[in-house]
Amino acid sequence: MDDLCKKLDWRSEFQRLEGAYAPATMRAYVADVEAFETWCLTKGLGHPFPAKVETVCRFLEDEGRTKAASTVRRRLYAIRKVHRLLRMPDPTHDEDVTLAQRRVRRGKPRRPQQAKGLTRTYLERFLETEPDTPWGLRNRAMLSLGYELLTRRSELVALRDEDLTHREDGTMRVLIRRSKSDPFGDGRIAFTSVRTADLMREWIAWRGPGIGSLFCPIYQEKPINRSLETTTVKRLIKNAARRVGLDEAEIDAFSGHSMRVGAAQDLLASGFDTAAIMRAGGWKSVNVLARYLEFAEHNVWA
Structure with a gap:
């Protein structure tokens, strides 16, 4: 009976992951295990755990027909994680599972989609169209800071006042404490221009003290003491693109990563080498950075 309850209660076991993984990773794991659980039920296989090798193979191949x-691959990692949490025999390292995953990958050769870069040219146009309202004040500061720091959207909304240091030359030193490639929060240091620092000071003066997050929601022209959702970053970029009159296809190509992509492309076009760009943006993988930069190559040799 105890073992049966354990099988049925994998969600409570996932609570052990809290604090060790980012919330987005936690949500993805739960969604992926739920997908596997639902698939097993629809196939009449009963409770999925512990899973058999052939069950995992069938699931991966079925998912591969409609999923990227x-x-x-993420579904497989989630199945592996739940078996480990439940301390059950893990079928995911079996050679047949490896082969099933390779068949899925080879059956769908495709290049990863890349967000459109919000380069300096776009940034200037976007900043000009922000309205003279509290929202426009915040958004100008966010766009400018996100571009200059090459932040991910999660890094941008996680910033706090204490992460900023005002410098004598009018710029700011910013500590980016935690990122996707820095899960333990060692952090990286970045610097702003005088213009961005001025935008930040203007925003902070309007927002006032007593707010935990550097950027916060605004309701009825009053700051709300909580952090922004990461989706807000994507939305304000797309809204700015719409205001300057870009077509829908171009607007759709922008994402919350666009500031990071565009700033990296501009650095390459300005003559900075890969090592310098990796340091600036906190990249650990040359391959990931290469995808960001490939659309900037024509600028270098033009």
């Missing part, structure tokens, strides 16, 4: 290879 990266999604299927």
Whole structure:
């Protein structure tokens, strides 16, 4: 009976992951295990755990017919994680599972989609169209800071006042404490221009003290003491693109990563080498950075 309850209660076991993984990773794990659980039930296989090797293989191949290879790979990692949490025999390292995953990947050769870069040219146009309202004040500061720090959207909304240091030359020193490639919060240091620092000071003066997050929601022209959702970053970029009159296809190509992508492309076009750009943006993988930079190559040799 105890073992049966344990099988049925994998969600409570996932609570052990809290604090060790980012909230987005936690949500993805739960969604992926739920997808596997639902698939097993629809196939009449009963409770999925512990899973058999052939069950995992069938699931991966079925998912591969409609899902991206990266999604299927993430599903596999989630199944592996739940077996370990439940201390059950893990079928995911079996050679047949490895082969099933490779078949999915080879059956869907595709290049990863890349967000459109919000380069300096776009940034200037976007800043000009922000309205003279509290929201426009905040958004100008966010766009400018996100671009200059090459932040991910999660890094941008996680910033706090104490992460900023005002410098004598009018710029700011910023500590980015935690990121996707820095899960333990060692952090990296970045610096702003005088213009961005001025935008930040203007925003902070309007927002006032007593707010935990550097950027916060605004309701009825009053700051709300909580952090912004990461989706806000994507939305304000797309809204700015819409205001300057870009077509819908171009607007759709922008994402919350666009500031990071565009700033990296501008650095390359300005003559900075890969090592310098990796340091500036906190990249650990040359391959990931290369995808960001490939659309900037024509600027270098033009």
